[in-house]
Amino acid sequence: MxxxxxxxxxxxxxxxxxxxxxxxxxxxxxxxxxxxxxxDEGERDRMVASIGPFWDANExxxxxxxxxxxxxxxxxxxDILTALYxxxxxxxxxxxxxxxxxxxxxKAPLGHKRPWDAAFWAGSLMTxxxxxxxxxxxxxxxxxxxxxxxxxxxxxxxxxxxYSFIGAGWVILKTDGVLQRKAVGxxxxxxxxxxxxxxxxxxxxxxxxxxxxxxxxxxxxIVALAPLPLMSGLLVALLWxxxxxxxxxxxxxxxxxxxxxxxxxxLGFFGMAYSFYPYIVPEKLTIWQAAAATESLAxxxxxxxxxxxxxxxxxxxxxxxxxxxxxxxxxx
Amino acid sequence: xxxxxxxxxxxxxxxxxxxxxxxxxIALGWVLLFFKLRFNRTGERKWMxxxxxxxxxxxxxxxxxxxxxxxxxxxxxxxxxxxxxxVGNVAGPLxxxxxxxxxxxxxxxxxxxxxxxxRVPGWLHTLATFLVAFGTTMSAFWILVLNSWMHTPAGHELxxxxxxxxxxxxxxxxxxxxxxxxxxxxxxxxxxxxxxxxLSAYRLLRGDxxxxxATGLRFGVILGAVLIPAQIVAGDMHGLNTLExxxxxxxxxxxxxxxxxxxxxxxxxxxxxxARENRLELGIPSMAxxxxxxxxxxxxxxxxDFVAADGTVLHPPVAAVFWSFRVMVGIGVLMLLVSWGAxxxxxxxGVEGVPRPALMGLTAxxxxxxxxxxxxxxxxxxGRQPWLVQGVLTVEQAVGDIASGMVATTLxxxxxxxxxxxxxxxxxxxxxxxxxxxxxxxVASPGMQPAE
Ligand code: HDD
Ligand code: HEM
Ligand code: HEM
Numbered sequence: 001m002x003x004x005x006x007x008x009x010x011x012x013x014x015x016x017x018x019x020x021x022x023x024x025x026x027x028x029x030x031x032x033x034x035x036x037x038x039x040d041e042g043e044r045d046r047m048v049a050s051i052g053p054f055w056d057a058n059e060x061x062x063x064x065x066x067x068x069x070x071x072x073x074x075x076x077x078x079d080i081l082t083a084l085y086x087x088x089x090x091x092x093x094x095x096x097x098x099x100x101x102x103x104x105x106x107k108a109p110l111g112h113k114r115p116w117d118a119a120f121w122a123g124s125l126m127t128x129x130x131x132x133x134x135x136x137x138x139x140x141x142x143x144x145x146x147x148x149x150x151x152x153x154x155x156x157x158x159x160x161x162x163y164s165f166i167g168a169g170w171v172i173l174k175t176d177g178v179l180q181r182k183a184v185g186x187x188x189x190x191x192x193x194x195x196x197x198x199x200x201x202x203x204x205x206x207x208x209x210x211x212x213x214x215x216x217x218x219x220x221x222i223v224a225l226a227p228l229p230l231m232s233g234l235l236v237a238l239l240w241x242x243x244x245x246x247x248x249x250x251x252x253x254x255x256x257x258x259x260x261x262x263x264x265x266x267l268g269f270f271g272m273a274y275s276f277y278p279y280i281v282p283e284k285l286t287i288w289q290a291a292a293a294t295e296s297l298a299x300x301x302x303x304x305x306x307x308x309x310x311x312x313x314x315x316x317x318x319x320x321x322x323x324x325x326x327x328x329x330x331x332x
Numbered sequence: 333x334x335x336x337x338x339x340x341x342x343x344x345x346x347x348x349x350x351x352x353x354x355x356x357x358i359a360l361g362w363v364l365l366f367f368k369l370r371f372n373r374t375g376e377r378k379w380m381x382x383x384x385x386x387x388x389x390x391x392x393x394x395x396x397x398x399x400x401x402x403x404x405x406x407x408x409x410x411x412x413x414x415x416x417x418x419v420g421n422v423a424g425p426l427x428x429x430x431x432x433x434x435x436x437x438x439x440x441x442x443x444x445x446x447x448x449x450x451r452v453p454g455w456l457h458t459l460a461t462f463l464v465a466f467g468t469t470m471s472a473f474w475i476l477v478l479n480s481w482m483h484t485p486a487g488h489e490l491x492x493x494x495x496x497x498x499x500x501x502x503x504x505x506x507x508x509x510x511x512x513x514x515x516x517x518x519x520x521x522x523x524x525x526x527x528x529x530x531l532s533a534y535r536l537l538r539g540d541x542x543x544x545x546a547t548g549l550r551f552g553v554i555l556g557a558v559l560i561p562a563q564i565v566a567g568d569m570h571g572l573n574t575l576e577x578x579x580x581x582x583x584x585x586x587x588x589x590x591x592x593x594x595x596x597x598x599x600x601x602x603x604x605x606x607a608r609e610n611r612l613e614l615g616i617p618s619m620a621x622x623x624x625x626x627x628x629x630x631x632x633x634x635x636x637d638f639v640a641a642d643g644t645v646l647h648p649p650v651a652a653v654f655w656s657f658r659v660m661v662g663i664g665v666l667m668l669l670v671s672w673g674a675x676x677x678x679x680x681x682g683v684e685g686v687p688r689p690a691l692m693g694l695t696a697x698x699x700x701x702x703x704x705x706x707x708x709x710x711x712x713x714x715g716r717q718p719w720l721v722q723g724v725l726t727v728e729q730a731v732g733d734i735a736s737g738m739v740a741t742t743l744x745x746x747x748x749x750x751x752x753x754x755x756x757x758x759x760x761x762x763x764x765x766x767x768x769x770x771x772x773x774x775v776a777s778p779g780m781q782p783a784e
Binding site: 036052053054057058060062063064066067068070071072074075077078079080081082085086088091092093095096097099100102103104107109118183255292293295297300303304307308311314315317318321324 | 353388394402413414417423429433437441444447496497578728733734738749756764
């Protein structure tokens, strides 16, 4: 397990898992922020209460992902982040704004709440757009040409819509009454953006790289891979049907939009991972070329294997403790 | 300005902003645990009121610490790619352990600590409070291990210009780590002590007579009075350690140009890097020799020893280090006077008898810990120049190849955001103090209302 072939692979997998967890988990709380303008003040309090106990831990997966990139693939880290300098800065400022707006809105003097709500929304938007932009640039091989930037702007919008969709799914799950009905409406609006975005990335990736095209459209792989897009399509159809019926009288299936969005994101993620493997900087550096020294990776892995199950354990504990519908917190 | 200078300013701005908040949360976590345990023990309402007041400050500071910390971790890749490429094999595992053992722990249990009081049993809530305090201290530990290693590298070997870890024990317990960790933890304790004392004094000045205010004042003053002598001793030992491992830094701190005995302790001077001498010197004769060598005739290394034969200057910029050091020590001495003076007044006259000017003085010192902490970090970090990792990697070698315009734009954006947030933070803290003490809901058991 500690040899120079397996270790980088394990770390690439770990990084993948952290990115996936980040996109799903921070995705829903960013999405809640994106939906702020559509809610009134009381509803906003409740939406914030629904993500209050989680957002910090959700964001920590980003720190872990970037940490693994930093420590396990130091060379790639510099390449990727210097190429994405501007969007990274936009994302960081967005994360700063939303993270603190969240606290300030509850503690600021009366009457100062609205500007912080605006900051919360703007920060969420900046973060989502910047991440979508980075995704697009990554797919396009990290080159700054007009056409590629235009594509990345498209994925920026698409990811923001996708986050709002999963955010709406979260609100459906965690609330009831008028707010829940509203959230079903938001989800209906968002699902098309999500389909469009995933579609665009799936079509563009193979077109940009002959290698990736070949990986997907080669026999027999194409047969083995066919279930991925088919399942996604089926799931979208089911989601659409469900959203027309929700909310149900006894609140059954309130979990379905959120769960469906999670599965869609997971499927999309595996598609991407399959396309880019074994490269970490697209078409330039493989995970083995970019990996750090084996000794250092081994010492991290030992710790990770001990600590990661504990982290997952207490994360689940937190979700269990705060299960059920979010109640409006009293901000005195 | 070039990319190197701009990147340095940007890094300094980000870390200076970041460190303000961990400095508060590291010690405040333990203070909250103390309040909680006192309440569990005595059942007295004032302890819970103190807890409920300070947990808000904690939550706000924590959020500020988290978001600025995320900025920090991206900076390595965006601005200093050479850092990880050269010393990643040592820095990487240390940072990874920080994320794994500290960040997740804090983040998850913070949720339970802030919002879980009505949902979990009292013991679990107390445990969550403990784990959050423990987590913040762990993150301070790991990051200071790394920072100390950058000042006094040990336990590594160089192969083809890249650092490889040879002995993890030596890396973690590198020569300056124990001193830096102690000094920083004490700095955090002092910052919180003066913040609590200062805000309590402010509430007293405004006529807030809640029981918790008097207890808060007493608590803050005593904590400050106890920690400051320890800090002075720790700082002195830290300086002696630095003398051994980074003599150029100490020479700059003392503003001492020539290697000689009977070096005076300068209280004021204007170091002149061009003429390589001080102007307007005012000092206590031989005192620096006494402090550093415990002997008035003790020979102390001077800056002129750190100039290469061809005239290249190998020591850090003098004036910045010299003055940062004086600001820190000055605030330290002020803390000693104020906390002991206030403790004496409280002891003789009780909290109600503390005169208004003394309360105003304490209020003015609310954020004194920030000043000393920043000044201390500037001393340490600027004193390491031109090295990034002492003797291994210079700052210039590590900087990334980015257009300076881009760095300048983002720098301006960060500065604007930081200035606005800092103003909002201090404003909200005083706002909380003004309306503090009004927790109308009855507090029944160790389970409490959500702390929002
Ligand atoms: C993990 C590493 C690390 C840690 C924990 C810190 N620093 Fe640092 N610092 C650096 C790593 C570093 C660096 C990457 O090595 C820099 C960037 C450029 C340089 O000169 O060194 C640096 C520079 C640097 C500078 C600019 C010095 C100059 O360019 O002349 C300042 C003012 C600070 N730091 C301040 C701080 C503060 C206030 C810290 C307290 C939290 C701190 N640093 C912790
Ligand atoms: C280059 C240096 C640093 C980096 C890259 C860094 C990184 C980070 C990150 C990413 C977080 C957020 C973690 C989360 O998501 O919960 C954080 C928080 C924190 N950092 Fe730093 N940090 C640095 C310097 C420091 C220093 C010098 C200290 C203390 C001496 C410190 C103490 C803390 C603490 C206690 C927290 C928890 C949040 C809080 O209490 O405010 N950090 N840091
Ligand atoms: C009054 C007596 C004090 C002395 C003699 C003293 C001494 C020192 C010295 C010599 C350094 C530089 C370490 C190096 O060379 O790398 C330092 C750094 C520092 N000081 Fe102080 N200090 C004092 C008071 C304080 C106070 C009151 C605070 C904060 C409340 C503080 C906070 C810091 C911090 C945060 C650092 C940087 C981190 C480190 O290297 O430990 N100091 N101090």
